[in-house]
Amino acid sequence: MAIDPNILVKVAAFAGGGIAMGLGAVGAAIGEGYTASQANLAISRSPEKSGDIFKNMLVGQAVAESASIFALVIAILLLFLDASTANLLQAAAFLGAGISMGLGAIGSGVGSGFPGGQSCLGISRQPAATSKLTTNMLIGSAVCQTPAIFAMVVALILMFMDFKNAPALPTWAALLGAGFSMGLAAIGSGYGGGMAAGASCEGVSRNPDSVGNVTTIMLVGQAVSQTPSIFGLLISFILMFRVFPESTALSPAMALLAAGLCTGFGGIGPGIGNGMVAQGAVRWVARNVEHAGDLMRTMLVGQAVSQSTAIYAMVISLVLIFVV
Amino acid sequence: MAIEGADLVKAAAFLGAGLAMGLGAIGPGVGEGMVGAKACEAIGRNPKEAGLLTRTMLVGQAVSESTGIYSLVIALLLLFVV
DSSP states (O other): OOOOOHHHHHHHHHHHHHHHHHHHHHHHHHHHHHHHHHHHHHHHHHHGHHHHHHHHHHHHHHHHHHEEEEHHHHHHHHHOOSSSSSHHHHHHHHHHHHHHHHHHHHHHHHHHHHHHHHHHHHHHOOOHHHHHHHHHHHHHHHHHHHHHHHHHHHHHHHHSSSOSSSOHHHHHHHHHHHHOOOOOOHHHHHHHHHHHHHHHHHHHHHHHHGGHHHHHHHHHHHHHHTHHHHHHHHHHHHHHSSSSOOOOSSHHHHHHHHHHHHHHHHHHHHHHHHHHHHHHHHHHHOGGGHHHHHHHHHHHHHHHHHHHHHHHHHHHHHHHTTTO | OOHHHHHHHHHHHHHHHHHHHHHTTTHHHHHHHHHEEEEEEEEHHHHGHHHHHHHHHHHHHHHHHHHHHHHHHHHHOOOOOO
């Protein structure tokens, strides 16, 4: 059965659009639900602050929404884009773009719900710190969006890059692998960054004077939590921009696809783990500010160790791309 | 595109190596994160014991690293030996 390339590209674009929006809706919905649940809890504790809490909840949810808005944009582009070339590569690029954006929006959506929810609870605990809490929440959840933004960048490159001159076999697998690498790796980093941001909102509400130290250690912890998604971005850039020698065999294609899957899956655990370490450190800096230095040091050591498996995964991916 | 036996075996070995290391990295990452989080909490509660707690954290993380290293070994075996 010979498939018309025009049909193949359309199929890939529609499937990619569906994947982008379907998976992209998961994270933000969970995150916003968490924010709303904590806001209800907060209002039940201090009903007289319901106005402030409600406002804060809406701001937090609006930021958490952004990951799924990126997914909506990519999905709409995929539905209405006219492909310049109709071949297997264009189809793989569209599918890869959908996978990257859909998976990539999950972590950021869930993660940015944590600071929203914790800052609502914090307002009921410490109404005097309302503006500090809102500011801290906005900083934390903005940083949580970084992995989703990386995923959008990769999706846009896949959609608009010109792959005419690349050999279709095995480059199709590289483009799919690029989508998986970025999308999967973004899950852990988004979620982990959210854990750190949530703990910082909780900490500021318990000890508003510690806000400077808490925000600093939150940002450091979040930055380290982003590393696995940066590895994912790196591998997907290599997969997209390197020229692979033409080969009709199956094994070179599978090596490229496996390289993407390896760094992608490998980034999930370390991203979440780094976030857990940062959560523990940020929470206790607020309670014990005079030992912020000790906590920062232990956090960085703990995160470095929990990073190691992401580095192994990246090494295996690089071997799959450059050696075998 | 004709797929030959040897090519198929190599393709499966590459895919297996990627999945082994990729999926194998999830558990140690989360587990070591839990250790690190509790170590930070413990240092927050009792900063005098920071040295002992950091040492215990590193030993615990090293043990929970082991499955990640198994994955790495299996992935390298699949890539270069099998």
